[in-house]
Amino acid sequence: MTSDILTSTFMRLRERLKANARRLLDDDSEADDALQDAFCRLWKHRQEIISSQQAEGLSVTAVRNTCIDALRKRHSNMPLDQADGATTDTDDYENSRREIYESVKEIIDRRLPERERTVITMRDTMGMDFADIAVELGISENNVRMILCRARKTVREIYLSSNKHRI
Secondary structure: HHHHHHHHHHHHHHHHHHHHHHHOOOOOHHHHEEEHHHHHHHHOHHHOOOOOOHHHHHHHHHHHHHHHHHHHHHOOOOOOOOOOOOOOOOHHHHHHHHHHHHHHHHHHHHHHHHHHHHHHHHHOOOOOOHHHHHHOOOOOHHHHHHHHHHHHHHHHHHHHHHHHOOO
16 A cells, blocks of 8 residues: 555656756756656655555755755866866865864864864764773763763864964
């Protein structure tokens, strides 16, 4: 029954969904692919769909999200023309990110107390879970969360106060 709801609703909306996909992607074949991908995504969840209204909303959202994914993929595959040696927006962005990272790392290394530095490094650099950090340091998970919150707040305040001229 639930697969019937999904199938009938999707087929009823097919032309409207295709028009939306075509408008976003500017290509008929990509729009067809987007519809097919969206339906496959929805098919995995067909048992959870209980009404045609829900199926309609999910269909519209799935097609839109599939189109956005296709646009992102298209954008990420665009060749960068750097033959003339000129910097691009991507280069500027990467340089800016690198500067921010180095500045934040310096604040963490030089301005945070040891415990806050240890917790923020274990969580944000090493990717450890709160429970693992708590066991490692012999403190509670709530204490780890509080220390991490304080450390991040301190780093943010120091960074913003020292970089007011850039913002």
